[in-house]
Amino acid sequence: KAGVTQTPRYLIKTRGQQVTLSCSPISGHRSVSWYQQTPGQGLQFLFEYFSETQRNKGNFPGRFSGRQFSNSRSEMNVSTLELGDSALYLCASSFPGMGGEETQYFGPGTRLLVL
Amino acid sequence: AQSVAQPEDQVNVAEGNPLTVKCTYSVSGNPYLFWYVQYPNRGLQFLLKYITGDNLVKGSYGFEAEFNKSQTSFHLKKPSALVSDSALYFCAVDNAGNMLTFGGGTRLMVKP
Numbered sequence: 001k002a003g004v005t006q007t008p009r010y011l012i013k014t015r016g017q018q019v020t021l022s023c024s025p026i027s028g029h030r031s032v033s034w035y036q037q038t039p040g041q042g043l044q045f046l047f048e049y050f051s052e053t054q055r056n057k058g059n060f061p062g063r064f065s066g067r068q069f070s071n072s073r074s075e076m077n078v079s080t081l082e083l084g085d086s087a088l089y090l091c092a093s094s095f096p097g098m099g100g101e102e103t104q105y106f107g108p109g110t111r112l113l114v115l
Numbered sequence: 116a117q118s119v120a121q122p123e124d125q126v127n128v129a130e131g132n133p134l135t136v137k138c139t140y141s142v143s144g145n146p147y148l149f150w151y152v153q154y155p156n157r158g159l160q161f162l163l164k165y166i167t168g169d170n171l172v173k174g175s176y177g178f179e180a181e182f183n184k185s186q187t188s189f190h191l192k193k194p195s196a197l198v199s200d201s202a203l204y205f206c207a208v209d210n211a212g213n214m215l216t217f218g219g220g221t222r223l224m225v226k227p
Contacts, residue, residue, distance in 0.1 A: 031213050043217040056214045101147045101166045106158040
């Protein structure tokens with residue numbers, strides 16, 4: 001089975017711009033979660049989607065948003081980029097467990113640099 | 116709220132020696148615990164998880180972890196370290212549904 005894929009792998013933007021990142025889950029996985037990884041804050045949960053609905057959301061400002069399509073592919077969008085948004089953005093997919101017991105499989109990430 | 120602590124930023128071990136990477140957690144309810152490894156410029160790779168049952172969990176690449184409920188710990192272990200095990204290791208907990216809370220990570224350095 002193909003793993004989780006994320007596009008693009010690298011991205012350079014300037015402050016004030018917006019960006020859209022894409023994630024294709026493992027075939028058959030219907031839950032997609034997004035995480036931000038920075039040297040200062042570590043790995044932080046952004047949000048999780050299942051059946052095109054956001055089920056969980058982390059503690060991030062409204063500039064961070066996402067969506068999921070009927071084929072389970074997901075996108076996240078960051079508007080009005082700030083320098084602090086520079087990070088590795090990781091997508092993970094899993095079967096739609098409800099209690100946290102399902103394993104999340106991660107993609108290679110999109111490295112975003114905001115200048 | 117759930118939290119995970121990895122008390123060591125870096126662990127150094129000689130190749131062939133046993134290794135331990137420490138993790139403690141705080142969570143209400145049943146803890147679902149995970150270990151992931153990250154190699155440079157890569158995403159996270161799943162190693163193993165504890166859901167219920169036997170306190171000793173075996174995972175990929177010879178790694179295992181011991182769940183200790185009384186000490187709220189989930190330490191990662193390997194009997195004989197390889198240079199190729201050098202990487203960044205993350206412990207995580209999830210009891211809210213596909214919403215992992217990660218520790219700060221521990222860099223493992225295995226020297227030949």
